[in-house]
Amino acid sequence: MKRYSAFAIAREAASYHEGWEKAWASPEPKARYDVIVVGAGGHGLATAYYLGKNHGVRNVAVIEKGWLGGGNTGRNTTIIRSNYLQDPSAAIFEKARSLYDGLSQDLNYNVMFSPRGCLMLAQSEHEARGWKRTAAANVLQGIDTEYVDAKRVKEIVPIINIDGPRYPVLGALWQKRGGTARHDAVAWGYARACSAMGIDIIQQCEVTAVRQKAGKVTGIETTKGAIDCGKLAIVVAGHSGVLAEMAGFRLPIESVALQALVSEPIKPVIDTVVMANTVHGYMSQSDKGELVIGGGADGFNNYTQRGSFQHVEDTIRALIETFPIISRLKMLRQWGGIVDMTGDRSPILSKTPLGNCFINCGWGTGGFKAIPGSGWAMAELVAKGEPGPLAAEFGLDRFGAGRFVDESVAAGVAH
Amino acid sequence: MLVLTCPCCGAAAEETELAPGGEAHIARVGPGADAEAFEAYLFHRKNPKGVHFERWRHAHGCGKWFHAARNTVTLEVYGTYPAQTPEPPRELLDKIAARVPGFAWEGRA
Numbered sequence: 033m034k035r036y037s038a039f040a041i042a043r044e045a046a047s048y049h050e051g052w053e054k055a056w057a058s059p060e061p062k063a064r065y066d067v068i069v070v071g072a073g074g075h076g077l078a079t080a081y082y083l084g085k086n087h088g089v090r091n092v093a094v095i096e097k098g099w100l101g102g103g104n105t106g107r108n109t110t111i112i113r114s115n116y117l118q119d120p121s122a123a124i125f126e127k128a129r130s131l132y133d134g135l136s137q138d139l140n141y142n143v144m145f146s147p148r149g150c151l152m153l154a155q156s157e158h159e160a161r162g163w164k165r166t167a168a169a170n171v172l173q174g175i176d177t178e179y180v181d182a183k184r185v186k187e188i189v190p191i192i193n194i195d196g197p198r199y200p201v202l203g204a205l206w207q208k209r210g211g212t213a214r215h216d217a218v219a220w221g222y223a224r225a226c227s228a229m230g231i232d233i234i235q236q237c238e239v240t241a242v243r244q245k246a247g248k249v250t251g252i253e254t255t256k257g258a259i260d261c262g263k264l265a266i267v268v269a270g271h272s273g274v275l276a277e278m279a280g281f282r283l284p285i286e287s288v289a290l291q292a293l294v295s296e297p298i299k300p301v302i303d304t305v306v307m308a309n310t311v312h313g314y315m316s317q318s319d320k321g322e323l324v325i326g327g328g329a330d331g332f333n334n335y336t337q338r339g340s341f342q343h344v345e346d347t348i349r350a351l352i353e354t355f356p357i358i359s360r361l362k363m364l365r366q367w368g369g370i371v372d373m374t375g376d377r378s379p380i381l382s383k384t385p386l387g388n389c390f391i392n393c394g395w396g397t398g399g400f401k402a403i404p405g406s407g408w409a410m411a412e413l414v415a416k417g418e419p420g421p422l423a424a425e426f427g428l429d430r431f432g433a434g435r436f437v438d439e440s441v442a443a444g445v446a447h
Numbered sequence: 448m449l450v451l452t453c454p455c456c457g458a459a460a461e462e463t464e465l466a467p468g469g470e471a472h473i474a475r476v477g478p479g480a481d482a483e484a485f486e487a488y489l490f491h492r493k494n495p496k497g498v499h500f501e502r503w504r505h506a507h508g509c510g511k512w513f514h515a516a517r518n519t520v521t522l523e524v525y526g527t528y529p530a531q532t533p534e535p536p537r538e539l540l541d542k543i544a545a546r547v548p549g550f551a552w553e554g555r556a
Contacts, residue, residue, distance in 0.1 A: 274496050330467075332517075334522070335496050335520045336522060342448070431489070
């Protein structure tokens with residue numbers, strides 16, 4: 033792999049930029065791999081990357097039904113933060129956020145991580161109390177957040193209307209080190225780094241069955257033929273239930289559509305991320321000038337990758353009061369992704385009832401920010417066969433044991 | 448927008464008028480059931496990519512619960528029926544089987 037650098041640009045300029053190689057190889061599948069990761073989204077690719085980098089497991093294939101990064105990795109609002117209430121969530125999301133800090137250097141690929149700060153608005157007394165509690169919890173967890181009052185919110189985001197009347201801003205939870213990254217670049221960067229380590233990324237290859245013998249996984253059937261494996265990692269977000277059915281178990285997960293939209297590009301008006309959980313709306317401005325807006329999730333099972341129109345209307349109606357400046361903007365695009373929701377709104381990184389088969393799912397509406405930490409923890413689980421400290425609390429057994437990591441209570445809504 | 452006909456009041460209700468209630472026909476585990484069965488009853492869901500039987504409430508209408516058969520991929524609604532039944536009506540299952548190749552009612556969860 034040729035390293036990307038300023039020098040490389042100069043060198044390639046000498047040959048009219050015709051010498052750049054493909055960022056990753058597209059090999060045909062081998063007959064057997066030590067580990068097969070199903071799903072070449074951010075989480076799957078990060079899992080493969082850290083398997084190779086941290087654990088020296090490089091006879092790995094990443095199998096993808098469509099194209100890499102074409103699912104939720106390419107459909108989110110790119111927000112990165114780690115201001116969670118519960119200790120296990122804070123640990124894994126902060127691990128992810130701290131890995132994002134140096135990810136461009138680590139991968140030798142510019143993921144455009146922009147720690148521009150993340151404000152989570154308090155728009156009711158309950159929410160204000162909740163965020164104060166989270167800020168206190170974050171102090172104990174060693175995560176840098178603070179509760180700021182409405183006046184400070186107005187200083188950070190001058191275009192915001194804090195007076196209401198429907199949704200007044202009482203304060204906010206402010207995480208300066210939160211921000212955004214280029215979502216596609218995260219997938220592409222991990223893919224390129226995986227490929228450089230000799231990990232095979234096989235796109236346009238759908239898994240059709242999971243083969244097993246004596247309670248252990250032995251391989252998979254795909255549209256490109258059968259492939260044997262020592263271990264199987266299922267990292268497919270919204271389609272986790274489909275893969276779990278092939279492997280012969282059920283999950284405490286339901287898939288719903290979550291949607292987002294972007295406006296036409298305008299000059300810079302907001303240099304931070306603002307989340308308004310009461311109204312299910314969040315907004316930031318991309319480098320191209322588009323306002324990136326996320327909405328609420330549908331309440332019913334849905335595999336369509338498009339959401340209900342009234343959620344767009346609800347989100348926009350609320351955000352227009354909070355940001356009057358956007359009221360005349362045209363919206364350019366709207367899209368949806370299928371998110372896998374667990375009952376406690378926390379992820380699952382776990383062994384499964386099938387031996388040597390592991391699953392990483394349930395990130396629901398907040399998976400993008402977790403990609404590096406999720407891959408890190410999942411790689412450890414797959415390599416060692418047992419969860420490390422980051423994944424320990426996110427096992428499938430927590431539901432039966434009643435040991436929830438209850439972020440649905442902590443966040444109240446999508447997070 | 449999803450439109451479901453409420454079998455209780457007969458109104459063709461739009462999605463905004465309704466509250467989704469998740470998978471239908473989940474059999475409650477009996478007394479003396481083990482912890483695993485109770486866990487499955489509480490948490491495990493079919494989450495199918497295809498035909499889904501589900502509960503809805505006509506929240507901003509008559510307020511009653513009812514059941515619907517819907518496709519989670521095409522969003523096609525096959526029909527609605529009262530909640531006071533342990534299984535979907537035969538004619539609805541036949542209608543779905545005619546529309547969806549390979550469909551078979553798996554019984555209660």
